[in-house]
Amino acid sequence: MTLITCPVTRTDELVSDRRIRSVTNHPTHIALAVECPACGSVHVYRTGRRWEAARATAARPADRLVHA
Template identity: 80%
Template sequence: MLLITCPVTRTDELVADRRIRSVANHPTHVALSVECPSCGSVHVYRTGRRWEEARAVRAAARPAAELTSA
């Protein structure tokens, strides 16, 4: 069972393992394609320590880039 947040309805949904459509292992994260019981579409959820670190680095670099481009 997975607990996901649907980006369409913004509700938390408990999802059975059988609703996982695919799993992709990337160097920085694992991507799960999950069929959402709330809206019926397939959402991709990414997880992993390296993914979070890379996202934090990008977020920290973004304000500096915006300040220098102005």
């Protein structure tokens, strides 16, 4: 069982393993495609420590630019 948050209805849903459509291993994260019981769509959830670190780095403002 997996607990997901549906991005459409913003509700927490408990999903059985049979609703997981695919699992893809990437260098920075693992992507799970899950069929949502709330809205019927397939949502992709990404997990992993390096994924969160990459997102945090990309979200930083470029306030430390070096001027030549």
